[in-house]
Amino acid sequence: MVWNTLLIALREIRRNLLRAFLTTLGIVIGVASVVTLVTLGDGATQMVSDQISSLGSNLLTLRPGQRMGPGSGGSGAPAFKMADVEAIRSQIGGLSAVAPTASKTVTLVAGAENWSASVTGTTNAWFDAGNWRLAAGRRFTESEERAGKAVCVIGETVRQQLFRNQNPVGSEIRIKQFSCEVIGLLAPKGQGAMGMDQDDVVVMPLRAVQRRLTASQDVRAIMISVQDADRIPQTMEQIRLLMRERRNISPNEVDNFNVFDTRQIAETLSGTIATMTTLLGAVAAVSLLVGGIGIMNIMLVSVTERTREIGIRLAIGALEHEVLLQFLTEAVVLSALGGLAGIVLAAVACYFLAGVMNVPFVFNPGINLLAFLFSAAIGVIFGYMPARRAARLDPIEALRHE
16 A cells, blocks of 8 residues: 555656656755755864874873963963973873974075975974874984984975975075074875964974074973873873972962863864854755745645545545545655755765865765655655645545536
8 A cells, every 4th residue: 555655656746747846946955955064064073183183192282371372471471491391201101202392483495495484493202292204304313402403304385385396305404594404304294273284394403493593491382192092181180280389389379381182172173163063054954944835835736736536536435544645645755855866966065065175075874864854754744734634625525626
């Protein structure tokens, strides 16, 4: 019976293909909009997670001042010293790398080319903490770190700007009043969190930067990589207590430094993206209701057009629930076909839009199934009233209908 009902529904839809297409257009647009927005939102979230992961494994950043970023008050807080770095390395367990950093933005010159970039002074632990790999060359030697020799490892962006497609290892770049030998090239990472270019960097031994660029022994930030991600909250608290003790901060005073977990960036950005995706998806879902109203309208017209047919079926013994099931099936088939068409349209749109927006295409079977089921439910909800009206027709009055 159900199979016959489905065949009759498909036959009636095929009889008026243009009307069926226009009827389901609202469902198609609604499903396609919702699935596209959620899929692109998932892709953006994945991109943020990948960018944060590229910063380093279980990475903590210790900086002066109470907050991160401009206006944080870091300039008024005392900087760290190498003794603080050694204290963290020796007194806190479960760390895989502790890297002090000092940086300054300067103009680089190589031949006839020049480029402004950030020069970071650090140790070899910086490469481990930030998951940096070398595409060519080598890291610093112990003697180069101790002596503060003018050697450097450059990022891919700096290579492109100063050396074009040439291998920079063995070449020299001029930084202010001194020359620096390029001993290594970092493997590219691309864009990082907050839109920064991670490859636009020059890395030198810490003592070289302190002596030649910053003219101080200050350490402006300390990168700390934790071995076990589950121990990050405990490690952050241990670092906080250790720094309060070393910086002589009394119990009633606030910290003049901050310990920042890079995962917080991912959580904040992912939460923002999820909220925006939900809001936009809710707006797009309104078109599903519009599509449902269109289905109900067309089904009411169909009942009027087929009044005589309904009367004949009732007169020869069809039951009310059979007529109701027939029209309800037609409404569900219409909306389900619209849902399938919307899912296909969304897949095509997401494939091209993901490339344009530079986000990964993340197929989410859950949202696709949910969108299809919701479209079918729209057919049940908005098709019930026309079906009920058809089932309750008086056979005698229906047979008299012209």
